[in-house]
Amino acid sequence: MTDTSAVSVSDRPADVAARLRKKRYAADRRLRAYGIGAITVAVGLLGILIATLVLGGYQAFTQTHVRVTFPISTQNVDADDLRGSNWRAVVTEGVENLFPGQSEEVRGLGARILTNNTQFFVRDAVIANPSLVGETLVLEVPASDPYDQLNKGVLDRDLPENRRRLTDEQIAAYDIVEEQGLVSRPFNWALFFNADSRFPEIAGLSGAIVGSFYALMICFVISFPVGIAAAIYLEEFAPRNRYTDIIEVNINNLAAVPSIVFGLLGLAVFLQIFGLPRSAPLVGGMVLSLMTLPTIIIVTRNALKSVPPSIREAALGMGASKHQVIMHHVLPLALPGILTGTIIGLAQALGETAPLLLIGMNSFITSPPGGVMEASTALPTQIFIWADSPERGFVARTSAAILVLLGFLITMNAIAIFLRQRLERTW
Amino acid sequence: MLGFLFTAIIVLSLAAFYVGRSAGNRFVAENGPATHSLAGYHGAFVAIWVGVPALVLVLLWLLLQGSVIDNLLLASLPPALTDGVAPGRMSLLLSEIKNTAVGVTFGEPSPELSAAADTWARWNVIAGWAMFVVALAVMLLAGFFAYTRLNYRFRARTNVERFLSGFMIFCSLIAIVTTLGIIVSLVAESLQFFSMVPPAEFFFGLNWEPQISIREDQIAGSGAFGAVPVFLGTLVIASIAMIVATPVGIFTAIYLVEYSGRRVRNVIKPILEILAGVPTVVYGFFAVLTVAPAIREAGSLLGFATSPNSALAAGGVMGIMIIPFISSLADDALRAVPQSMRDGSLAMGATRAETVKNVLLPAALPGIAGGLLLAASRAIGETMIVVMAAGLIASMNINPLDSVTTVTVQIVTLLIGDTAFDNPKTLAAFALGLVLFVVTLCLNVVALTIVRKYREQYE
Amino acid sequence: MSTTLSARGATDMSGTSAPSTTQAPAHQTVRVPMVDANLPRLKAKDVSVFYGDKQALYDVSIDVPEKAVTSFIGPSGCGKSTFLRCINRMNDTIESCRVLGDITLDDQNLYDSSLDVVELRARIGMVFQKPNPFPKSIFENVAYGPKIHGLARSKTDLEEIVESSLKKAGLFNEVKDRLHSPGTGLSGGQQQRLCIARAIAVGPEVILMDEPCSALDPIATAIIEELIDELRENYTIVIVTHSMQQAARVSQKTAFFHLGKLIEEGPTEGIFTNPRDKKTQDYITGRIG
Incomplete structure (x- = not known):
């Protein structure tokens, strides 16, 4: 046989080959560039997202306070009826102390520097310590939102007066207070320990955090045992037939059902048929558990699958029943994987918003819930509420609340990764 | 009260366990190896009998008590209260009574209302005590029954294991029950909706103004429930999201699988996972605060009229959200193509790009297509981004710079606030939910089937 | 010799030789001409390969004769496949892999930075x-291959290349009626011949074969072996095999690898009848493996 085809790469003139090669390499470089470009876009967008949140939110972690000296005079305050006393007058006298020797007009403007709820802060301080009656009370009072913004430099003094939220006189009044060294900006503990409020300067996340905690507890208590039991059955006991096939397909599809549909289910079944209370973390947790269940079943099955069959055979060979094999050997070995998956599932549930909106966990509630049946918000719904609020101060607080939520999520995922690395073994 | 009851159930079950176990220990001492089960199984057997029936009873009781009392109360109300109240408004009356009972009143309640509130409170207390007593009785009876069955030949282990198997089967059925619950509740409410608004109008009507139906004289046939613009808006936003996410996701996957070194991959993959783990409400806020104003600014700079809540902003941010979803599914699909294909092509002298284009992408196509379908289903069902960043007004419009609304936005707006289950406004949300569920379910089933077939092909 | 004849001839041969192990060397002596007449164009000198910190190949030097079959034998994990993959630089695709030493084709170093790997792989299939x-x-x-390397100027050109390549691989008559059905639908032996046709379609000078018959049944193996014997008229062939009988049957030169080192090389006949090294002898007689 002779070589009939003369076509071969080595037969080609060098310049032709080089030209073609150049073209092909250009195409290769182009694809690589597209890839790098795509990754840059994705990573860059994440960067922009986080930068926006951090830049927008970091200032909400501090809060401008004004040190005010309130004379608790007996003519305003009745030691026997502290709740019914004239606290408004006490606050007015405190404001007078802020502006020694200033006109009535300035004092009137200056009263706005303090938060609207100042009288309640003073009242609560005196109720906590009744011996103050007749003495003076020195209190760090949160500054109201526009002045807080002014102090943080968010509100630009150099703008023309008609384009900023404070007039020149108001700023002048604030400057009088600041010159006395009464203004401070400590860490904003209220963000974590106060519940929601109409006033951004005293609004906090405690109600949302407690609500989310309750809902997650309910979600865990339901979905963890049920998910593991279902996974054990499907993986270890169930015969392979049409019915278990249906269950399996069903679980996979349930994991991909839009979350809002679960909200509709919760609304129609838990609220409408069972008459459970609206806005309750109990209902929120139940809805979230239905959503988390497929995740937990899927990760548990994978964890069970990764336990080698030789262990099962060894135990069965010793005369253990199938239940004993699973309870004594397979489940303990699979547990790290199950826990990791469960934590990741719960982290997803923590960020879930839409179903909670439908069962009313987006109400305006000013105290943390006392139990799972009481109305409450959750962290993501609180973010939604604040994002919808018109006050400027809530913009920063929304970002801060998001950072808090992301902090919880990162912590949970870090725990999951830690567990996986410490406990999981490879066979 | 309730906490006390649950504690009682736990404590009694534990006690039952110890009693059963000591009986078991006795059998072992008396009969030695002739005893069928270990002592612990005897304990577990009695504990199950004490705890489980009582727990089931209490949970059912709690679920049903509310509606049973409500119905009894409604039946017992004096005509002075119920006269002239439409059947659908009864729930308002009920909540008024309950508010009165817990002391939340606006103005002085009428004597009938106060009386009803007292009745309600009294019945609740009675029901609580009745539950407590019944639960205790069940626990004692069941425990006694279980204890009398114990003897050395009793197959306690078999019984306990049978119970566990039953429990596991029950748990795996919950997934089915959930699906059924979704279907039944959506279909039931939708049927009620379609009895008020003809389906033809819903599916083919071009005018969507559900809010006007609050006024009672306009409830039926106002022509305001044509959902086509809502579907169209959903399609517009989901398409924008897919147009943004598909190239970025697929090129990312190609680069990570075919070009990058392991070190780059180990950095980029977790970053993409972070992108996937960010809650959607955060994306929504990002869309409203940053993206929408930016697009508007750019639009006005270029001389386009841009709506403040443009479809482009919502769809674009949704696209960011599904990038990691697409890239990880495409990554899996490309990685599933056997190494020998890659080697075969490279050994022919193909460049990486030629290998990707001519061999890997065609081979991975089913997997990638399945992934894209799943992503599309997610885009259609995504809620928070559009609730925060898309519009509320439905219009027949495919201009991405204009405001459009989506199915999920409408569901949320229709159901936030007071929800009475008797007017088409509320029920329309369930009809939309049914459409959403069916569409996403079809996409998911098709996608999961394709992906599964594809995996089997290379396994 | 026509392709159909050769295929039939191979089938005939398989009936006698492939299943039998003892007759193989005798078979080989009949069919194989002497090697040394062919000048080496492909040379390796002091080639060492590292995977990360682990050294897989130690200072391998060997000349590969032109238009002849050279076989690499040795126990599994001895580095023979690693060395084979060095020759067309497929090891480039493994991230942690480092290659030291020289491999030259016509005195051009394959690891020279000016050399184009894409073109190299077209020359060494x-x-x-x-x-x-x-x-x-x-x-x-x-x-x-012809498409990506731009070898066909027209559609007819391409059809000609495909037909002649399939003919050379002895597959054309079996598939000429279904050229447009999927290649994955062929039997294992046919698939392997398709891969050989694919490799020769770009007109390579050297064909590397990494245990090409290990996934095939004896009959398909015999056909491929016959094909290899035919191809050596036009191509330089290097084959890695774990079957000593196969090496004896198809190759003119044999190299024995052990634990990453080249222990012995020389005319196949010599290695199998009169190994100089004790390890080679132990391997050939089945004491290590």
Whole structure:
């Protein structure tokens, strides 16, 4: 046989080959560039997202306070009826102390520097310590939102007066207070320990955090045992037939059902048929558990699958029943994987918003819930509420609340990764 | 009260366990190896009998008590209260009574209302005590029954294991029950909706103004429930999201699988996972605060009229959200193509790009297509981004710079606030939910089937 | 010699030689001419390969004779496949892999930075252990190489190349009626011949074969072996095999690898009848493996 085809790469003139090669390499470089470009876009967008949140939110972690000296005079305050006393007058006298020797007009403007709820802060301080009656009370009072913004430099003094939220006189009044060294900006503990409020300067996340905690507890208590039991059955006991096939397909599809549909289910079944209370973390947790269940079943099955069959055979060979094999050997070995998956599932549930909106966990509630049946918000719904609020101060607080939520999520995922690395073994 | 009851159930079950176990220990001492089960199984057997029936009873009781009392109360109300109240408004009356009972009143309640509130409170207390007593009785009876069955030949282990198997089967059925619950509740409410608004109008009507139906004289046939613009808006936003996410996701996957070194991959993959783990409400806020104003600014700079809540902003941010979803599914699909294909092509002298284009992408196509379908289903069902960043007004419009609304936005707006289950406004949300569920379910089933077939092909 | 004849001849031969192990050396002595007449164009000098910190190959030097079959034998993990993959630089695709030493083709160093790896692989083709046709039609599989390398100026050109390559691989008559059905639908032996056709479609000078018959049954193996014997008229062939009988049957030169080192090389006949090294002898007689 002779070589009939003369076509071969080595037969080609060098310049032709080089030209073609150049073209092909250009195409290769182009694809690589597209890839790098795509990754840059994705990573860059994440960067922009986080930068926006951090830049927008970091200032909400501090809060401008004004040190005010309130004379608790007996003519305003009745030691026997502290709740019914004239606290408004006490606050007015405190404001007078802020502006020694200033006109009535300035004092009137200056009263706005303090938060609207100042009288309640003073009242609560005196109720906590009744011996103050007749003495003076020195209190760090949160500054109201526009002045807080002014102090943080968010509100630009150099703008023309008609384009900023404070007039020149108001700023002048604030400057009088600041010159006395009464203004401070400590860490904003209220963000974590106060519940929601109409006033951004005293609004906090405690109600949302407690609500989310309750809902997650309910979600865990339901979905963890049920998910593991279902996974054990499907993986270890169930015969392979049409019915278990249906269950399996069903679980996979349930994991991909839009979350809002679960909200509709919760609304129609838990609220409408069972008459459970609206806005309750109990209902929120139940809805979230239905959503988390497929995740937990899927990760548990994978964890069970990764336990080698030789262990099962060894135990069965010793005369253990199938239940004993699973309870004594397979489940303990699979547990790290199950826990990791469960934590990741719960982290997803923590960020879930839409179903909670439908069962009313987006109400305006000013105290943390006392139990799972009481109305409450959750962290993501609180973010939604604040994002919808018109006050400027809530913009920063929304970002801060998001950072808090992301902090919880990162912590949970870090725990999951830690567990996986410490406990999981490879066979 | 309730906490006390649950504690009682736990404590009694534990006690039952110890009693059963000591009986078991006795059998072992008396009969030695002739005893069928270990002592612990005897304990577990009695504990199950004490705890489980009582727990089931209490949970059912709690679920049903509310509606049973409500119905009894409604039946017992004096005509002075119920006269002239439409059947659908009864729930308002009920909540008024309950508010009165817990002391939340606006103005002085009428004597009938106060009386009803007292009745309600009294019945609740009675029901609580009745539950407590019944639960205790069940626990004692069941425990006694279980204890009398114990003897050395009793197959306690078999019984306990049978119970566990039953429990596991029950748990795996919950997934089915959930699906059924979704279907039944959506279909039931939708049927009620379609009895008020003809389906033809819903599916083919071009005018969507559900809010006007609050006024009672306009409830039926106002022509305001044509959902086509809502579907169209959903399609517009989901398409924008897919147009943004598909190239970025697929090129990312190609680069990570075919070009990058392991070190780059180990950095980029977790970053993409972070992108996937960010809650959607955060994306929504990002869309409203940053993206929408930016697009508007750019639009006005270029001389386009841009709506403040443009479809482009919502769809674009949704696209960011599904990038990691697409890239990880495409990554899996490309990685599933056997190494020998890659080697075969490279050994022919193909460049990486030629290998990707001519061999890997065609081979991975089913997997990638399945992934894209799943992503599309997610885009259609995504809620928070559009609730925060898309519009509320439905219009027949495919201009991405204009405001459009989506199915999920409408569901949320229709159901936030007071929800009475008797007017088409509320029920329309369930009809939309049914459409959403069916569409996403079809996409998911098709996608999961394709992906599964594809995996089997290379396994 | 026509392709149909050769295929039939191979089938006939398999009946006698392939299943039998003892007759193989005798078979080989009949069919194989002497090697040394062919000058080496492919030379390796002091080649060492590292995977990360682990050294897989130690200072291998060997000359590969032109238009002859050279076989690499040795126990598994001895580095023979690693060395084979160095020759067309497929080891580049493994991230942690480092290659030291020189491999030259016509005195050009294959690891020289000025050398183009894409073109190199067109000149040094490769056939893998498991048949790996692309999930495309038979035609597209063979046309793939000429297309990417721009060898066909027209559609007829391409058809000619595909036909002649399939003929050279002894596959044309079996598939000529279904050129456009998927290549994955062929039998294992046919798939492997398709891969060989795919490799020769770009007109390579050297064909590397990495245990090309290990996934095939004895009859398909015999056909491939016959084909290899035919191909050596036009191509330089290097084959890695774990079957000593196969090495004896098809190759003119044999190299024995052990634990990453080249222990012995020389005319196949010599290695099998009169090994100089004790390790080679132990391997050939079945004491290590």
